[in-house]
Amino acid sequence: MTNRYIASIDQGTASSRCLLFDERGRIVSVAQKEHHQIFPKPGWVEHDPGEIWQNVLEVVQEALAKAQLTLSDIVAVGIANQRETTVVWDRATGEPVQNAINWQDIRTDHLIHELASEAGQDRFRERSGLPLATYFSGPKIRWLLDHIPGLQERAEAGDVLFGTMDAWLIWNLTGRHVTDVTNAGRTMLMNLQTLEWDDVLLDALGVPRAMLPEIRPSAEVYGEATGALAGLPVAGALGDQHAALFGQTCFAPGEAKCTYGTGSFLLLNTGEQPVTSANGLITTVGYKIGDAPPTYALEGSIAVTGALVQWFRDNVGVIGSAPEIETLARTVEDNGGCYFVPAFAGLFAPHWRSDARGVIAGLTGYITKGHLARAVLEATAWQTREVVEAMNSDAGFELKTLRVDGGMTANNLLMQFLADVLDVPVVRPIVAETVSLGAAYAAGVGVGFWPDIESLRENWHKAAEWIPGMDSAVRDKGYRKWRKAVQRTLDWVDDDDDDVTS
Amino acid sequence: MPGSIQSIERAAAILRLLSGRSRRLGVGELAGELGLPKGTVHGILRTLQLVGFVEQDAESGKYQLGAALLHMGSSYLDGNELRTRALNWADSLAARANESVRIGTLHEGQALVVHHVFRPDNSRQALDVGALLPGYATALGKVLLAHNPYATDAVIDAGLSPFTPATMVDADALRAELNEVRVRGWAADVEELVEGEVSLAAPIQDRRGATVGAIGISGPIERLANSEGPRSELISYVRESARAVSRDLGAIPW
DSSP states (O other): OOOOEEEEEEEOSSEEEEEEEOTTSOEEEEEEEEOOOBOSSTTOOEEOHHHHHHHHHHHHHHHHHHTTOOGGGEEEEEEEEOSSOBEEEETTTOOBSSOEEOTTOOTTHHHHHHHHHHHOTTTTHHHHSOOSOTTSHHHHHHHHHHHSTTHHHHHHTTOEEEEOHHHHHHHHHHSOOEEEHHHHTTTTOBOTTTOSBOHHHHHHHTOOGGGSOEEEOSEEEEEEOOGGGTTOEEEEEEEHHHHHHHHTTOOSTTOEEEEESSSEEEEEEEESSOOOOSSSOEEEEEEOBTTSOOEEEEEEEESSSHHHHHHIIIIIOSOSSTTHHHHHHTTSSSOTTOEEEOOBTBBOTTTOBTTOOOEEESOOTTOOHHHHHHHHHHHHHHHHHHHHHHHHHHHTSOOOOEEEESGGGGOHHHHHHHHHHHTSOEEEESOOOHHHHHHHHHHHHHTTSSSOHHHHHTTOOEEEEEOOOOOHHHHHHHHHHHHHHHHTTTTOOOGGGHHHHO | OTTOOHHHHHHHHHHHHHTSSSOOBOHHHHHHHHTOOHHHHHHHHHHHHHTTSEEEOTTTOOEEEOHHHHHHHHTOOOHHHHHHHHHHHHHHHHHHHTSEEEEEEEETTEEEEEEEEOOTTOOOOOOOTTOEEETTSSHHHHHHHHTOHHHHHHHHHHOOOOSSTTSOOOHHHHHHHHHHHHHHTOEEEESSSSTTEEEEEEEEEOTTSOEEEEEEEEEEHHHHEETTEEOHHHHHHHHHHHHHHHHHTTOOOO
């Protein structure tokens, strides 16, 4: 019997990557290529979909070449992708009508305010699970329809098609116009209960149904690739954070993962029913495997975590590299009473206060750069605790263990402090590439390479575990101080600040 | 040698003598070796001391190489930085070897564990990052000592005490072993720290070829060794991961 492998495409914000995994979920090859970040105006971020498609083809070929494999060694390909980034293309020519509008792009800010002014930020929360915010695809489609002459008519006739990156890649690979349900759930156009496009939402945003892809499960054979990857079944797709949840095998209600990068994303499996958040979290589809019922999740995103360490490195300059922050932080025993709330662009989940700005609280003459380094790292842990408390309250059960991945898990001091302030064990799996692994798992289950999702659990192994060891009085006091520091960020932005803050 | 600067040549000669076998020399000894007046040698030593390239031993008054120079030579890499750069490779070694992985850096003749990956079998294991392992009785330590003769001298001077009957307590035997480790590029400890346990390690090098750490696996002798010694496929996994980390640090240009 020959060894066979699953190819996983991670179409991310900065780059496209291809990883090949063996049957035990081990990485056998990695290839990566960055694409251009296009900034036409302040606050606008675009990607060239054609460049991304070419890069994806290249990284797949490169990953095969590095492992000395050919297409015939690959059983199926899965896709994980940057979420919400919006492409509209011509059905006949396949040419995008313009660059993709990236999820970070805030050009829909005014549109969002208009939509919210009538009924508030939660206007579509019940149906879509999402608060009104610039990230989501639906308003980006509306912007394109408003700003490209004739596009509305072409969209109504079905001559142009919309897709997030999963749909764009599947269309280019197979010729089918389909999207995975986790990606569809980030458009603000999908009904969270029916998992279909919702007429009320389509009407509210004026998006023609004819341009939308068919919504399909996260794992099934969408089609066979033609062209350079001819014959390869495309059998799985998930938004990147959903892929990480799946790759961490958080298959049971109550299991949660947090991916620590520039920002951090905590997703909690809540089972077969969507839980509407009373605490400002997002309700989302975790994954849907074939005909099985969907698994829902609560999502809390933290805007500034690794970004604060980068800020400390680049803007303050007392460390030369991000990992050195741990060395600096270990020069002191504790934070010296100093707390750093990085509300650089306001407070997000669970506070949602755009009038807040960052503070360093508790400064005294005693505070050194070591204490500041501690406060920088602790900010990530305290922000996680706020999201976890909101989730516990919404979901009605307590988190038992937090599975972590992402670059910041290399920081032992942070991971131990995280376990201490959450008062639950924090575990890191042996495959850090959970996003790619999740997409590989979806594709492998989609073609029967793995018989079922339970069999995937056998591939999940602890690489490290941090056990809580903090005295509860210390923890409670720390959290009390953190919340006081958070209070001090509020009501900072004034009406006449607009010109300097945005 | 036309165009060369005499005082720099003399300083280099002093540093070369101090990096030789005896390591610690007085002004008189240095002057004798170089055939220079004591006053000249003393002047050069004072300047080298100012820039941290030599240090004077308070008790004996003799000179030795300074910390600044040693740091340059050993190319100090922050342990947290090393862990971050090696994270994926350490995971992949643990997955391939099916054993726990540790990365160590040299700390006063011992191996300081800066990274630890559990054996991927979901058994109960505790993180031992921050632990110090004896340099002469572990594979990690032997790799680190093999590339640092100063630390080796200090370890031998401090005395080699046995942990098991297999621990190397003879200084000459240890030196010979470390020499072999340096030449062949990997080290083993076979029941030298704990009876029934084996560890294997290989050096992590930076772009200047300096050894900045060691990566290795450890586990029961039944799994890590056979009748001929450490299992060759495990040695190759360890060496491949060490090379992969080194390549990421810029050591190997291909």
